[in-house]
Amino acid sequence: MTPSGGARSPVARIGALPTGYARALIVLLIIAAFAILPTAYGDYLPQQITGYLVFGLLALSVALVAGFARLLNLGVGATFGVSAYAVAIATQHHIFNPFLLFAAAIGCGLLVSGLFGVYSIVASGIQYMMLTFLTTLAFFSLPLALPKVMGGDNGLTVKGDLGVSFGLNPLLGNEFYWFVLAITALCAVLSWYVLDSQAGKAVRAMGRNPVRAAAMGYQVSTYRVALTLFSGFIASIAGWLYVLQNAFVFQDLLGIQNSLNGLLYALIGGVDTIVGPLLGAGGLRFFIESVSRHSTQSSLYIGAALLLVVYFLPEGVLGLVRRGWRRLQAARGGAVAAVTEEEADTAAAEAAFVGFEADDQRAL
Amino acid sequence: MPGIAVCTAMFELMGLHSYYGKSHVVQGISLNVGDGEAVGLVGRNGVGKTTTLKSIVGLVAGTKGRVLLNGADMASRPTHLRAALGIGYVPEERAVFPNMTVEENIRIGAMLLSGNRDSVLTTAYDLFPLLRERRSQLAGTLSGGQQKMLGLARGLALRPKLLLVDEPSEGLMPINMELIARALLKATDEGISVLVVDASFDLLRIACKRLYVMDNGILTGSYRPGDFSNPDQLAATYLGAGA
């Protein structure tokens, strides 16, 4: 792997480190870069990236439940919205303590996730997706049904001063940006830690093949609920950060829109990675913002982008990168390629076996 | 491999290899079935018998080899064309259309026929009187054994040249197993060839003229049912030395 002689470049030296340390180092470097660079550019950039980070967290929460656990939960956006609304409603009732507001956001978000967790126990596949979808639609109607508390279709503003966000001003200076960056990094690291644990690996196995996992003795429903709650936790944090930054909530936050956005960002970036959703959120939102500025055809571009991703990038951008990386490794004779080939083979094996089980629910 | 020489086999399988992913399940099988002949395929669980049948019908993606029906190679054709050209399949698992009646199920088998479809129904009901009793019942509400019989009746309604049947007697009471065996016998009388995978010695004895034994993805022997006087002797051929 090393060149035959001469001094080693920094890149080669990093490449020679054991993978864990190398990765940690790269991550730290990236976070540092994010902490410093946008503030150097000043102006609006930190706020823009704050927005990206918030939606990146939303996308991450979708990736956790849809990518890793393979539960197509279309209600993550509702969790996000409910947390945001919880903060706004609390401030309307004169609660300004930032810790209490955080607790309210997370608490309400976890309650909603709990509901989705219940769904994952009683239903699976399309039924589960439909349950989450319908529930999200119901949440969307709530502001209209309870206009006094939730502001109807006018939305709600966040009352109170900067104390609400721990004294940090989202519109001025870099502190709020660093705050969000730190929280995002924490969530990402936490997610990585959870997914890398035994439990996390079990969840991935269950996502790929729940029947086999159950046969091996795993309590699939428990893991599903736990992961749904964890994903809801991240989504609630995202909602809380959103409302702190924007100081305003409106009906669309509760609907299907953000769930679909989150899913799209996660897919583009790479739905079974942690960094992927963050990248996808930033990238796509940047793309959409630029496109909307210059034309009114944004729906067209987003639709086209969707189709492109679905056909050519189902593993997301990071998936492409990973595949290229693996090919590089394989060319160098690495053993890495073999392991994933086996995974691919099992998948192929399962796909090739055509069973005859009839589907009882299809009455047509 | 010893076998009974058949001059022009109606159905011939030549060098079949089947893969599930990297798993080489069927490792080179050649067999034939003559006109109006019933042939059995026996062996332990998991040696590739079901995969063989599924490959013949076109349901296994990774296959190599020739599948010849009256000389025409089916290997590149999709499943529904193979069925239209005369290869029927009655799978082992529950495969009736659950929200259609018994009669509707049988009729679907007959839908490709140009002739008198009602006579097909009558034949089916003659073979399995209990199906006639339940003709308007939804197939999904039948018992497992009844569904198996319905599956066979439906496969026969196709009037195929070759009918592949996978474990028809599994889980059936001896009375019903006999019904199945006689149905297969009657089918061969009417010129339908049968390739049947089954473990029931009685069924094989009643219905089949020849038996192939399969082990670990290949054929290890070819016999007549008459070569054995009891089930253990047959079982010995595939539970033999290596087991």
Added chain:
Amino acid sequence: MHEIPVQLLNGLVVGSSLALVASGLALLFGVLDIINFAQGDYFMLGGYALWLSLRFTGNFWLSMLIAAVVVGVAGGLLLMAIVWPLLDRSHALVLLATLGLSLILEQLATNFFGGDTKLIRPPIAAQIPVGTVHYPVYDLMIIAVGLLVLMGGFMFLKYAKYGIWLRAVAQNRTMAAALGVPVPRVYALAFIASSALAGIAGSMLVPVTSVYPTVGSDVILRAFIVVVAGGLGNFRGAALVALLLGEVEALGSIVIRPVEVEILLFALVIVLLVVRSRRQSALVRL
């Protein structure tokens, strides 16, 4: 506000067109396992196709026929082309692909037809007294045509060769193939029929609701609810639930606010789905 007989009829007008859209969705889901997010946009295109044909032919009924055929065939084949490569992969991808199609269709419609609302007068302006109010004859015709198409659909599924084949593929695709059913052709038929149903509904309703680029989005949401409540993949169930829903909403709005009716319906359907899911064992017992 309105009398009950009038609301009953209103409910049927909404219900029968909702039934057409929803049963198309159910058909596609039943046969192919796919959720088509663009179904509402085919409803919208049906309306625009009518408007466009009307300007060329001047004949309302002919235009309706043209709209149905064009949206059905062209729309169905387009949908098939988009979804076909994704059929073996995850449900999420098909969902997103149809969503992408939906966005593109909406934008193209805005570009081509403009974002304004097109109004078309009903071909028959006469009214019939119902109770103490005069009810438009055209609306009654909508009910009649809608119910006729639905009945035709039921009959087709029950007795026609391709209808039986559709049901077979929906219940067990592999076994259907093994019995000689030409599955790819049946798929194509499902795509076309589903699109045609949406197109007919859309063109029928133009004189009542007008057509604008996002007219499909309201319809599609309620259609999804209907499909779920009727049993995913259940053509008859979807149609019946749609008719019922139309009535419940129409009659319910006499007593309580529409949004409350909506939330109640959501809650009901969710409970229904949960109950039904629990009854199905197998995979779910994990």
